[in-house]
Amino acid sequence: MPKPGWSLQPSLSWTRTIGLSMPRRGLSYVGPMHDPVDVWVIVVAAGRGSRFGRPKQYEVVAGHRLLDWSVGAARSVADGIVLVVPPGAERDDEAAVEAVVAGGATRSASVRAGLDAVPATVGIVLVHDAARPMASASLFAAVVDAVRAGADAVVPAVALVDAVRSRDGGPVDREQLLAVQTPQGFRADALRTAHATAPEASDDAVLVEAAGGRLVIVDGERSNFKITEPPDLVLAAAILGS
Numbered sequence: 642m643p644k645p646g647w648s649l650q651p652s653l654s655w656t657r658t659i660g661l662s663m664p665r666r667g668l669s670y671v672g673p674m675h676d677p678v679d680v681w682v683i684v685v686a687a688g689r690g691s692r693f694g695r696p697k698q699y700e701v702v703a704g705h706r707l708l709d710w711s712v713g714a715a716r717s718v719a720d721g722i723v724l725v726v727p728p729g730a731e732r733d734d735e736a737a738v739e740a741v742v743a744g745g746a747t748r749s750a751s752v753r754a755g756l757d758a759v760p761a762t763v764g765i766v767l768v769h770d771a772a773r774p775m776a777s778a779s780l781f782a783a784v785v786d787a788v789r790a791g792a793d794a795v796v797p798a799v800a801l802v803d804a805v806r807s808r809d810g811g812p813v814d815r816e817q818l819l820a821v822q823t824p825q826g827f828r829a830d831a832l833r834t835a836h837a838t839a840p841e842a843s844d845d846a847v848l849v850e851a852a853g854g855r856l857v858i859v860d861g862e863r864s865n866f867k868i869t870e871p872p873d874l875v876l877a878a879a880i881l882g883s
Contacts, residue, residue: 687744
């Protein structure tokens with residue numbers, strides 16, 4: 642399995658530890674991973690594409706489906722990949738992955754379905770949205786290395802460049818905000834503990850934080866945007882086809 646070197650960049654990379662003023666609810670800091678561990682990636686492709694107008698994960702861009710691009714990037718670090726698809730869309734010919742499972746009614750439920758297919762012996766689990774096909778192999782490597790270094794959860798993020806206002810019209814200080822991306826990485830036992838009671842959240846790092854996990858933020862990539870509306874495919878094609 643490739644283990645490219647990387648270094649944290651000072652602009653966005655820092656550690657945020659939460660839950661220190663309360664019981665850690667089953668999670669305790671275990672430190673860096675010194676022994677080799679398997680890495681599996683859950684590629685979440687179970688969305689219905691309500692904003693896009695159809696299931697966008699099957700759109701073909703630069704010769705491949707969006708989910709194929711995401712699976713290919715995940716393979717750069719993965720010993721195994723679980724692809725989570727809409728119920729009824731499971732196929733036997735997804736040869737690039739180790740398992741294909743049906744997703745649930747929510748994103749969190751879909752991640753849990755994928756997590757159930759990850760072997761219990763796996764030490765690190767990444768969760769990646771199929772709708773982010775431009776994530777690079779180096780970004781996947783950075784996330785894995787931060788988990789190996791001792792984080793319970795790792796998220797890539799980028800600073801906001803636009804002026805921001807709240808829905809009530811008031812200005813918001815963008816310097817205090819980050820846009821979070823995937824792949825997100827986790828110590829496998831921390832992710833399983835966070836999902837044990839079937840909670841719901843916008844992403845899995847929120848759940849691990851709520852369980853007392855140690856979160857590390859690494860630099861994301863501007864090109865790693867989420868395909869949300871049909872015009873996004875034009876820019877994706879330019880990036881992926883270059």
